[in-house]
Amino acid sequence: MIDYAISLLTLALINAIIVIGLNVRWGWAGEFDLSYYAFVAIGAYTTAVLVGPPSGGPDPLVNPPDGWILGLHWPFIPSALIAMLVTGSLSAMLGAVALRKLRGDYFAITTVAFTFIVTLVFSQNFRLFNGFLGVFNIPQPFYDFLHQPDIFTYNLVFIGLCFVCLAIVYVVTEWLFKSPFGMTLRSIREDEQASAAYGRDVYIAKLKAFVIGGMVAGLGGSLFAVYLSSWNPSAWSPIEGFLIFAAIFLGGQGNVRGVILGVVIVTILIPESTRWLPEFQRRPDLYPALRNIAAGILILAVLRWRPQGIIPERHLNDTRASAGFRIPLLPQTRTPGA
Amino acid sequence: MTAITNAIGFGMVTAAILAVATVAVTLQYSVTQVPNFAQGDIMTLGAYAAYQTQVFAPNLLLEAVVAIVVCALFSLGMNYSLIQWFQRRGTRNIIILVVTAAVSLILQNSILAFYGGAPVEFKLPATEPADYGPFRWTSRDIWIMVCAVLVMLSVHVILRYTKFGKSQRAVSDDPQLARVSGIDADRVINLTWLWAGAMTGLAGFILAASIGAFDPSFGFGFLLVILAAAVVGGIGQAYGAMLGALLIGVAMEVSAVYISSEYKQVVAFVILIAVLLLRPSGLIAARAKNVVY
Numbered sequence: 001m002i003d004y005a006i007s008l009l010t011l012a013l014i015n016a017i018i019v020i021g022l023n024v025r026w027g028w029a030g031e032f033d034l035s036y037y038a039f040v041a042i043g044a045y046t047t048a049v050l051v052g053p054p055s056g057g058p059d060p061l062v063n064p065p066d067g068w069i070l071g072l073h074w075p076f077i078p079s080a081l082i083a084m085l086v087t088g089s090l091s092a093m094l095g096a097v098a099l100r101k102l103r104g105d106y107f108a109i110t111t112v113a114f115t116f117i118v119t120l121v122f123s124q125n126f127r128l129f130n131g132f133l134g135v136f137n138i139p140q141p142f143y144d145f146l147h148q149p150d151i152f153t154y155n156l157v158f159i160g161l162c163f164v165c166l167a168i169v170y171v172v173t174e175w176l177f178k179s180p181f182g183m184t185l186r187s188i189r190e191d192e193q194a195s196a197a198y199g200r201d202v203y204i205a206k207l208k209a210f211v212i213g214g215m216v217a218g219l220g221g222s223l224f225a226v227y228l229s230s231w232n233p234s235a236w237s238p239i240e241g242f243l244i245f246a247a248i249f250l251g252g253q254g255n256v257r258g259v260i261l262g263v264v265i266v267t268i269l270i271p272e273s274t275r276w277l278p279e280f281q282r283r284p285d286l287y288p289a290l291r292n293i294a295a296g297i298l299i300l301a302v303l304r305w306r307p308q309g310i311i312p313e314r315h316l317n318d319t320r321a322s323a324g325f326r327i328p329l330l331p332q333t334r335t336p337g338a
Numbered sequence: 339m340t341a342i343t344n345a346i347g348f349g350m351v352t353a354a355i356l357a358v359a360t361v362a363v364t365l366q367y368s369v370t371q372v373p374n375f376a377q378g379d380i381m382t383l384g385a386y387a388a389y390q391t392q393v394f395a396p397n398l399l400l401e402a403v404v405a406i407v408v409c410a411l412f413s414l415g416m417n418y419s420l421i422q423w424f425q426r427r428g429t430r431n432i433i434i435l436v437v438t439a440a441v442s443l444i445l446q447n448s449i450l451a452f453y454g455g456a457p458v459e460f461k462l463p464a465t466e467p468a469d470y471g472p473f474r475w476t477s478r479d480i481w482i483m484v485c486a487v488l489v490m491l492s493v494h495v496i497l498r499y500t501k502f503g504k505s506q507r508a509v510s511d512d513p514q515l516a517r518v519s520g521i522d523a524d525r526v527i528n529l530t531w532l533w534a535g536a537m538t539g540l541a542g543f544i545l546a547a548s549i550g551a552f553d554p555s556f557g558f559g560f561l562l563v564i565l566a567a568a569v570v571g572g573i574g575q576a577y578g579a580m581l582g583a584l585l586i587g588v589a590m591e592v593s594a595v596y597i598s599s600e601y602k603q604v605v606a607f608v609i610l611i612a613v614l615l616l617r618p619s620g621l622i623a624a625r626a627k628n629v630v631y
Contacts, residue, residue, distance in 0.1 A: 032432050034439075097615060105373040105435055106614055109565050113607035116562055124600055242443055245436070289451035296444035300420065303429075303437060 006155050008272070012264050013162035014223045015247075017169050019263040020256060021216030022244050024173065027254035027313075028182060029209035030189030035094065035111035037241030038118040039214045042090060043083040043221025044231045048135040049128060050079035051226065076141030080222040084215040091214025095207045115241075123233040134232020141226055162223055169216055173256055176212070185209050186254065243267060246295040249302045252309025261310060270294055345591045347473030353587025354486035355548060359541035359560070360567040360579040361493055366413075366534035368510045368574035370527050372421055373435050376442040377538055378561025379449075384409040384542025385552055386449055389458050396461070398547075405543040406536045413535025414528060416441055422524075442558065450554040457553040460546045482544050489537060493576055506530060510574070563590070563603065566610035572619055585609075 022036045053073045098110040123132040142157060149157070176182045184205050187195040196202050225231045243266055251262025274287045302309065363377050384405035391397075391404040420441065424434055465476035475483075497503035508516040509526045517523050545560065546552055563586060571582025586606050593605040 030432070032435055097611065102614060105431065106569070108373075108375075108432075108435060109562075109569065110611055110614060112562055113566070113610055116559075117604050117607055120601060120604055124598070242439060249436075283451075283454060285450050285455040289447040292447040293444050293451065296440045296447070299440040299443075300437065303433060303440075304423070307433075 003152070003155070006159060008268055010155070010159050010162055010227060012268050013159065013166050014220060014227060015244075015263045015267045016260045017162075017166050017216060017223065018220035019244055019247050019251075019259045020169050020173055021213045021220060022241075023213075023248055023254065023256065023259045024176075024209050024216065025213035026245070027248055027259065028177070028185040028189065029206050029213075031099070031206065031210070032105075032108040033111050033210075033213075034108055034241055035114045035118075036213070036217060036244065038115040039087045039091060039217035040221040040224065041122065041231075041233075042118065043080075043087045043218030044225035045122060045129055045135065045221075046083035046086045046218070047076070047079045047222035048138045048225045048231050050074045050082060051076060051139050051141075052135065052137075053139060073139070075145075076222075076226060080219060083222045084218040087218030087221070088211050088215040091211045092207065095210035099206045099210060100203055119233055130232075132233055134230060134234075135225075136230035136232075138226055138229045138231070140229060158227065162227075165219060165223060169219065170256060173216075177256065181205070181208070243292070243295050246299045248309075249299050250309060252311040252313060254313035255309070255311050258309050258311035258313070266295060266298070341595050342592065343472040344474050345595045346588055347475055347479075349588035349591030350473070350584070351475070351479045351482055351548065351587075352591055353584045354483045355541060355545050356563060356567050356587045357486050357580050357583035358489050358537055358544065359564045360571070360583045361490065361576055362534040362537035362541065363564055364568045364571070364574055364579040365493070365506075365537075365576055366530055367568070369506050369530040370417070370421075371431065372425075372438065373431075374534075375435060375439040375561065376416065376445060377564065378557035378559070379442045379445040380409050380412060380535060380538045380557070381542030381545060381560060382449055382552070382554060382557030383412060383445060384539035385460070385546035385557070386453060386458075386554075387539070388543045388546055389460055392461065398462075402540065402543050406539040409539025409542065410532050410536035412445075413538065414532045417528060417531040446554055446558055453554065455553060457551045459551045462547055462550065478547065482548060485540070485544060489540065490580055497576060502526070502529065559603070562610075563606050566606045569610055570613050 018040055021039075022033070025031055025033045025036060050072055051074050094111070094114055098107050098114075102110060122129050125131060126133075129135060140154070140158070141161060146154070146157060184195065184200050187198075188200065188202050188205055192202055244263065247262035247266040248259045249262070250265060251260065252258030271291055274291065277287070359377070359381060363374065366377075367373055387408040388401040388405040391401045416438075420437055421434060424437055462478065465478045467474050467476045470480075497506065505516065505521045505526050508519065508521055509523050509530075513523050516526075542557065545556075549556075567582035567586040568579055569582070570585055571578030571580070586609060589609060590602045590606050594602040597605075
């Protein structure tokens, strides 16, 4: 029972890191980015490839024979940093392409296209990523360093590692939220033209948010890969990314604490609630499908009845006189072309 | 040489299917201003509706009609129950895009829960390929292309020569102005969803007939290709969509000859991204913005 609780808590911590990254992109900058989970996957693959042991060793399961990984056997921390660097620079590249000229819906289309391309590259490249079979037996961080402790102690160490990572990400994003940069981003989300008129560089601010989100995704993906100790292309899809969106809408867009609450509900509580139901042998897809349907209905219901989410975003500069005052969202005027 | 002409011939069949779906997307987008991410899954719905009909009563015409009716009603219902509600509250367009993506998630997984993830087989009378000039088509391919051409012609006639098409063009240009001039814009928008849904259902049916076996995610995978064709043609332009479909369809099949066929979708996406960057209004620039004709 305690092992079960620990595994759930670890998963919750990792998902919390992942959702914070998307919150920077969507909750603050307001870009409907469907490629986010691709960046988590890129982070996971980068780490998996870097920490993997050399090939051709005595045990074919631990040391794959054909040399499909680099065999660097790096420690976890530099690997995770490289993973963040890779996801950050790929975000910068995609952002430079997609954020410069493209309006919301075209941006979303471009990110879906990017996701499909990344999926195809990973599932077709056997040399580095073992194609659709995926990478497996990824070594766990600090396991050798701690002289191979028993599983219970090790799980506690790993949860500590996740907690430290989450704490760092949380503190940095809370600081960014209050910083002038965070305020600029949210002003862009509310009204791009007004923000530009006040001298903000909309493109640069959005690009920065995109890169920060990508780096957090890379960190989350790294932890995810070493936690699961295997990773393959079917483990992630645009659908998985959409579950993270469900978490953000539910918890409260833009609010870091809210989205963490949301991700716990969507990725832990909803899946675990079907764990105790009887299995149908002939319908292995039934429960995953029902979970996704539940997530979709949740998004629609939240958007319809509580668009601000469970914990709404704080408005920092609300004074007493204007605290109850909200400018109603005007219907979007039609912007022709891209 | 025959490899290339065969690929072009095959690309034209793909383009025919693509054209029907793309015209539906682009027409609906230009009139209602809603980018619909559920379009691919509505195609899946049409394909499964046809499959289910085949189980009960194997008749190709009946299957097509069921696919068209189911998708048209779903599309209209989606607008009526969800999209309109959000639009009336002045929800931002990007949130409406999220709503359609949520519908896509729900629809795709409902089909998965009901039929399972294993591909289902769509049985069709066997057809032998024959040579038509430099191309090699089966009679089924010919039927698909004839069907697509008829749909394109009907779109042209409706948009150009009927009062409904005229009011569609008016709503597409400016809904407020259309309302002021006495056009029932809500009715035009509802009918557009119905019509786009019907064409999407037909596209789902002919795609299913063309590939023979499909699973619940096949429409979503095709959505990106549709969007690529729509953007290449200039989103919101019915004739541009036809050109975009032809270009993307042929490019995909011809590239499959030279590089792995696994990567043929990548070719479509690369064209999509290139067009978005270099010529975001599409290859044929619109005479005025947001025109449907």
